[in-house]
Amino acid sequence: MSEEKQKLSRRKFLVEAVAIGAVTLGATAGIKPKKIAAAAPALPYPYQVLDVNLVRQRGYNNYFLGGCMYASAKALLDTLVEVVGSPWDTIPADMFKFGKGGALNWGTLCGALNGSLAIIELAAGSSAETIGPELMGWYSKFPFPSSAHDTYCHFPGQVTTVCDSPLCHQSVSLWCAAANATVSSSEKKDRCAKLAGDTAAKAAELLNAWSASTFAAVYQPDADFARCLPCHVGPTSRYDNVQGQIDCLECHTDKTTHHL
Numbered sequence: 001m002s003e004e005k006q007k008l009s010r011r012k013f014l015v016e017a018v019a020i021g022a023v024t025l026g027a028t029a030g031i032k033p034k035k036i037a038a039a040a041p042a043l044p045y046p047y048q049v050l051d052v053n054l055v056r057q058r059g060y061n062n063y064f065l066g067g068c069m070y071a072s073a074k075a076l077l078d079t080l081v082e083v084v085g086s087p088w089d090t091i092p093a094d095m096f097k098f099g100k101g102g103a104l105n106w107g108t109l110c111g112a113l114n115g116s117l118a119i120i121e122l123a124a125g126s127s128a129e130t131i132g133p134e135l136m137g138w139y140s141k142f143p144f145p146s147s148a149h150d151t152y153c154h155f156p157g158q159v160t161t162v163c164d165s166p167l168c169h170q171s172v173s174l175w176c177a178a179a180n181a182t183v184s185s186s187e188k189k190d191r192c193a194k195l196a197g198d199t200a201a202k203a204a205e206l207l208n209a210w211s212a213s214t215f216a217a218v219y220q221p222d223a224d225f226a227r228c229l230p231c232h233v234g235p236t237s238r239y240d241n242v243q244g245q246i247d248c249l250e251c252h253t254d255k256t257t258h259h260l
Contacts, residue, residue: 051079060149072114072115072197110166110195112139116202144194154186
């Protein structure tokens with residue numbers, strides 16, 4: 001054997017000996033070797049048709065356990081675990097509790113929307129770009145709460161309001177004014193529980209249609225609001241200086257009168 005090959009053989013022996021010694025020492029010391037974490041499954045996750053009414057009632061019930069985002073996400077998630085199984089059963093529902101009251105009671109995006117949109121993203125992948133906006137548009141124009149909960153809710157027959165916005169602040173404030181109720185009242189909590197169930201049910205309805213290849217977006221902004229978009233929203237607009245799709249006339253009537 002040449003001198004060079006002898007050097008390589010000795011080096012290989014020493015490397016292998018050190019590696020074996022490290023493993024042996026770790027085992028003797030009770031140190032377990034680190035496991036390499038498996039990569040999360042690529043989106044979209046498997047989806048099967050959901051029972052819309054079951055999702056609705058679960059959303060209502062879940063609200064009292066963790067707030068609106070938890071309510072809608074868990075209603076969809078639990079139902080998906082039942083009909084599909086893995087990987088839906090790996091998602092911890094408690095992670096959605098932060099979204100209550102528009103994200104830790106800051107009144108921003110309604111938690112019922114936030115939770116539903118998260119599940120739509122997991123289920124539909126890139127198609128969430130069209131399904132999600134449809135859910136938000138529907139929410140903005142729907143008279144909450146629906147009467148679908150009246151056989152089991154605490155306060156049936158509540159007054160309804162249309163908020164023209166996906167924001168918790170506007171949705172809750174308008175309803176409380178119309179119902180003469182406080183934000184911390186049992187009446188308001190029951191209303192938001194119904195809203196969470198209604199929103200999760202609509203998300204299930206849209207996903208079912210998408211799964212059956214029958215989904216079609218139908219939401220259109222009101223005519224007056226739509227007149228703002230060509231000037232302010234999107235890269236092809238005149239100014240491209242507004243981020244959002246919320247009805248701007250709800251807050252900016254002082255800025256838009258000259259357009260009307």
